[in-house]
Amino acid sequence: MNGTTDPNGPMYYKGIYHLFYQYNPKGAVWGNIVWAHSISIDMMNWIPLEPAIYPSKSFDINGTWSGSATILPGSKPVILYTGIDGAGRQVQNVAFPKDLSDPYLREWTKPDYNPIIFPCGVNASAFRDPTTAWLGPDGIWRVTVGSKREKRGMAYLFRSKDFVRWTKAKHPLHSSKDTGMWECPDFFPVSPEGRLGLDTSARGKGLKHVLKVSLDLTRFEYYTVGKYDYAKDTYVPDNTSPDNSTGLRFDYGNFYASKTFFDPVKHRRILWGWSNESDRAQNETIKGWAGIQTIPRVLWLDSNQRQVVEWPIEELESLRTKQAYIHDKLVKSANYFEVEGIQTSQANVEVTFDVSSLERAENFDPAWTDPQKLCGLKDAEVKGGVGPFGLLVLASAKMEEKTAVFFRVFKAQNKHVVLMCQDPKRSSLVPRVYEPTFAGFVDVDIAKTKRISLRSLIDNSVVESFGAGGKTCITSRVYPTLAIGPNAHLFVFNNGLEDIKVSELKAWEIRTPLMNGD
Ligand code: DQQ
The missing domain is CATH 2.60.120.560 (Exo-inulinase; domain 1)
Structure with a gap:
């Protein structure tokens, strides 16, 4: 019996696609959350491995919540995730593969210097879901974390030279009034033309960015297409769609906590999303599972530059x-x-x-x-x-x-x-x-x-x-x-x-x- 929710830290490493996901090993309801881990060579056929990250230390003893993977120079993957600490606070932690020669990345190490980002001056019960980090032109890493300030949805920005010491930027990357808690933000560049995806750290003239947030208030997501100013570290939506819960959606149905990653093999940006059950909870207990990950989709900017377009990955055709x-x-x-x-x-x-x-x-x-x-x-x-x-x-x-x-x-x-x-x-x-x-x-x-x-x-x-x-x-x-x-x-x-x-x-x-x- 088990339940899955948010896709976490999707990535490609040494010939293998990895998907982690919020998972309850003890029941078909939300709780006891670990990072379950599955691997695949085609994102269609999957082999489950042992959970990669689970509560074990003071900085995550009450929960290992959502987060993202970043590939550091030298093809070294790293995970940033939200831990619920002993005092119930939401803190951001880092985890590294124990053995980089293992393409399955079975074991992960959580250094004792965690948490690396602490909710300073931020609501400690609304501070979670770090994005994939990106490298600025100054060689400094950036990451955003979802939050809210009263009713204002916030994507706080943090910077680091070494991925260990992070400082909060004076201004958030973006925020929007009356949207409530921003869960699972996702921020990435898109090419102004064509379907090829870009690495999250890609820079270049004419690139657009997409900022997606999952709204705890409505349980729907919305995104905007806009411009990221590398010098000022701000994101400004193009104003071609509403920057609130009435805005554009990756999916207008049952689809939440989504996350993209860059596939360096086929040069595409791939979107994962969680689709919840709409059934009675007792039926979930009878069938023994709840929640699914949707078919991965390639995502690119439409030629009108106002919205994205999504299409199931071509690997589906093999089935x-x-x-x-x-x-x-x-x-x-x-x-x-x-x-x-x-x-x-x-x-x-x-x-x-x-x-x-x-x-x-x-x-x-x-x-x-x-x-x-x-x-x-x-x-x-x-x-x-x-x-x-x-x-x-x-x-x-x-x-x-x-x-x-x-x-x-x-x-x-x-x-x-x-x-x-x-x-x-x-x-x-x-x-x-x-x-x-x-x-x-x-x-x-x-x-x-x-x-x-x-x-x-x-x-x-x-x-x-x-x-x-x-x-x-x-x-x-x-x-x-x-x-x-x-x-x-x-x-x-x-x-x-x-x-x-x-x-x-x-x-x-x-x-x-x-x-x-x-
Ligand atoms: N699910 C996770 C949180 C996230 C929420 C906890 C979104 O990190 O905000 O399981 O579904």
């Missing part, structure tokens, strides 16, 4: 088996069809919808600023003009159970607004505690493209969807009772007045990778 293929199929108004020939309880579906006319798009009310509320109002069963169209995944044969993933196009003044929703309201015959419809707007010019793509990764109790090539991503947890194993069906539907064409649909069965010491 594809049997394929179904459909092309140029019309889905008439108020119609649907089934995708047959493969099992879809574990599947990867990629579909492109052609939208030939936007004439009948519903009018957009400018008061609809909250996509989630709008999807609650206009779910998949509410007929529209252009859309709702999309997929019904993990559906039972007679559709008593189904999770709808869909788009709806609206006509606003001088533009069209595209809404993407993932609606689990009818996902299970057994009512759940928490079944929110998740949604995000999709920043595309559909009048120009006349088409939109959708990719969904379906895995028994998880649906991860990527709209418009990964511009809007939504993860949900669902618990069907009929639509399981070979009884899970996949449909394409159109509940709008306008006909839609599936120009291409590819769907693959996905085989189960190695996990949990299989």
